[in-house]
Amino acid sequence: MTEALITSLTIFVLATFVGYYVITKIPPTLHTPLMSGTNAISGIIILGALVVAGASDDTLSEIIAIVAVVLGAVNVFGGFLVTERMLRMFRRGDEDPKQR
Amino acid sequence: MSDQDVLNVINAVYVVAAIMFIYGMAQLRRPATARTGNRVAAMGMLIAIVATIFDREIVSYHFILPAILVGALIGAWMARTVPMTGMPQMVAIFNASGGIASALVATAALIRFNDAGTDVEVDTAIAIALGIAIGTVTLTGSLVAAGKLQGTINQNPVLLPARNVLSLAMGVIVVGLGVALVAVSEQTWLVIPLLAAGMLLGILLSIPIGGADMPVLVALFNSYSGLAAAATGFAVDNNLLIVAGALVGASGLILTTIMCRAMNRSLANVMFAGFGQSGAVVAEEGERSYRSVNAEDVATMLAYARSAVFVTGYGLAVAQAQHELRKLGDLMATRGATVRYGIHPVAGRMPGHMNVLLAEADVPYDQLYDLEETNRELGQTEIVLVVGANDVVNPQARTNPDSPIYGMPILNVDEADSCIVMKRSMASGFSGIDNDLFYMDKTAMLFGDARNSLRSLVTEVEEIIKNE
Numbered sequence: 001m002t003e004a005l006i007t008s009l010t011i012f013v014l015a016t017f018v019g020y021y022v023i024t025k026i027p028p029t030l031h032t033p034l035m036s037g038t039n040a041i042s043g044i045i046i047l048g049a050l051v052v053a054g055a056s057d058d059t060l061s062e063i064i065a066i067v068a069v070v071l072g073a074v075n076v077f078g079g080f081l082v083t084e085r086m087l088r089m090f091r092r093g094d095e096d097p098k099q100r
Numbered sequence: 101m102s103d104q105d106v107l108n109v110i111n112a113v114y115v116v117a118a119i120m121f122i123y124g125m126a127q128l129r130r131p132a133t134a135r136t137g138n139r140v141a142a143m144g145m146l147i148a149i150v151a152t153i154f155d156r157e158i159v160s161y162h163f164i165l166p167a168i169l170v171g172a173l174i175g176a177w178m179a180r181t182v183p184m185t186g187m188p189q190m191v192a193i194f195n196a197s198g199g200i201a202s203a204l205v206a207t208a209a210l211i212r213f214n215d216a217g218t219d220v221e222v223d224t225a226i227a228i229a230l231g232i233a234i235g236t237v238t239l240t241g242s243l244v245a246a247g248k249l250q251g252t253i254n255q256n257p258v259l260l261p262a263r264n265v266l267s268l269a270m271g272v273i274v275v276g277l278g279v280a281l282v283a284v285s286e287q288t289w290l291v292i293p294l295l296a297a298g299m300l301l302g303i304l305l306s307i308p309i310g311g312a313d314m315p316v317l318v319a320l321f322n323s324y325s326g327l328a329a330a331a332t333g334f335a336v337d338n339n340l341l342i343v344a345g346a347l348v349g350a351s352g353l354i355l356t357t358i359m360c361r362a363m364n365r366s367l368a369n370v371m372f373a374g375f376g377q378s379g380a381v382v383a384e385e386g387e388r389s390y391r392s393v394n395a396e397d398v399a400t401m402l403a404y405a406r407s408a409v410f411v412t413g414y415g416l417a418v419a420q421a422q423h424e425l426r427k428l429g430d431l432m433a434t435r436g437a438t439v440r441y442g443i444h445p446v447a448g449r450m451p452g453h454m455n456v457l458l459a460e461a462d463v464p465y466d467q468l469y470d471l472e473e474t475n476r477e478l479g480q481t482e483i484v485l486v487v488g489a490n491d492v493v494n495p496q497a498r499t500n501p502d503s504p505i506y507g508m509p510i511l512n513v514d515e516a517d518s519c520i521v522m523k524r525s526m527a528s529g530f531s532g533i534d535n536d537l538f539y540m541d542k543t544a545m546l547f548g549d550a551r552n553s554l555r556s557l558v559t560e561v562e563e564i565i566k567n568e
Contacts, residue, residue: 002221011339015342019347022347024354030452032191033456034128035322035451035452042326047149050155055157064204064205064211066164080141
């Protein structure tokens with residue numbers, strides 16, 4: 001195993017633990033916004049897609065990566081916007097629904 | 101700046117973005133801070149994308165900027181137009197698109213490596229194979245789930261003969277092709293059978309699963325879409341992909357576990373048992389007697405109740421009756437009653453779905469109680485109104501060891517003083533199990549369409565208030 005791989009695995013394991021502890025604290029009321037929010041975050045794949053698509057050294061890989069850029073952008077924008085739309089609906093009893 | 105300087109700046113931005121993702125998710129622990137959290141995470145994504153665009157490897161912007169724009173427009177349109185009842189399908193479609201995007205990036209990365217004649221390291225090849233396999237399974241599995249949720253695919257479990265053997269065999273084929281790709285990674289064409297096999301496996305895994313188990317499947321593929329991104333992150337050596345993918349993977353896995361626990365079933369049982377088709381009707385000998393009431397009787401009870409819990413199920417949303425129910429609750433609250441909404445984790449079509457549907461109908465979130473919170477209150481509650489829920493209030497889950505739902509955590513509505521069940525008829529619920537609650541002395545049945553019944557309840561209660 002290379003040093004880079006060890007580093008990457010460490011990052012993966014630590015992020016999983018952090019995710020576990022952060023997410024167990026989220027109440028059931030917000031589980032649907034959590035899922036659409038994580039949809040947006042999984043759109044992170046757009047970063048990998050951008051690098052391959054922009055490199056322009058090979059037509060086939062460029063085309064495939066462009067498709068991935070579109071799909072990643074769908075997740076990023078769709079995910080964050082629909083989460084925002086849902087969270088706007090949540091209000092406390094003493095808040096005026098017209099105020100939102 | 102040298103190329104190395106640019107790379108350092110990009111990586112520094114990635115660290116900030118990772119912190120913003122984690123902070124943003126942590127803010128989801130309270131509805132009051134959740135919107136800020138979502139925006140912080142979105143800002144994190146924005147800076148990460150902008151930083152990546154400056155990557156020196158990117159030499160051409162002709163296609164990537166329009167591609168981002170097209171994706172953004174499609175995503176924004178979906179986010180604006182989806183009805184809240186359609187959220188599970190939408191999340192399933194996002195799972196699918198995240199999954200296949202990861203598989204595509206892994207594929208494109210392999211093509212580039214081989215074209216450049218670079219020797220692909222074993223660990224990189226493993227990551228590529230994993231990214232493709234997980235991503236394709238997520239794609240087709242999620243599309244089947246979305247189709248079932250939308251009703252375009254038969255919601256009943258499709259049970260092929262020897263389906264588990266078939267799935268296992270396909271799983272072995274996927275692993276075999278993955279190993280082959282790692283062994284001879286310069287043979288780029290090997291990704292094609294791997295892509296195909298992964299897609300087939302996704303279909304085989306998801307078609308045997310019934311409509312009522314979709315929350316589990318959607319949560320599971322949510323997790324997979326993250327893991328596919330993380331695997332691809334290993335392949336293209338991008339730490340932010342690994343961090344974000346791991347966060348999503350952990351989130352989906354936790355939700356999967358919560359859903360399984362709420363049904364008292366293991367993930368293996370959900371995935372491979374073909375639940376919901378056996379028609380496990382527990383035949384009852386003879387007719388059991390129940391009490392039927394009309395809206396007027398119920399309105400009198402509700403108008404003078406001091407405490408009430410509304411137990412809502414997906415049937416409420418199907419009848420589009422959330423607004424009527426909220427009006428009824430508001431009326432009771434103006435008369436000094438404490439009104440709460442009791443929500444079982446599997447009440448909707450995905451985790452937390454019922455809460456969103458009620459929030460959309462302007463029910464304040466501090467009136468939404470989860471399983472444990474509701475059960476703490478039910479002993480001191482005067483009246484329970486059950487709308488569109490069935491199995492989750494069936495006392496058999498506690499009392500009858502022979503019942504298929506025995507051991508499932510339920511809302512103990514039979515602990516309240518009295519209980520009104522709104523239903524179309526005495527027909528049994530999705531699972532086909534008779535509900536003991538309906539035959540209890542403290543229970544009264546109000547038959548009819550939920551929306552019409554609630555509308556007449558509102559009118560009757562208003563009448564009572566006017567005549568006082």
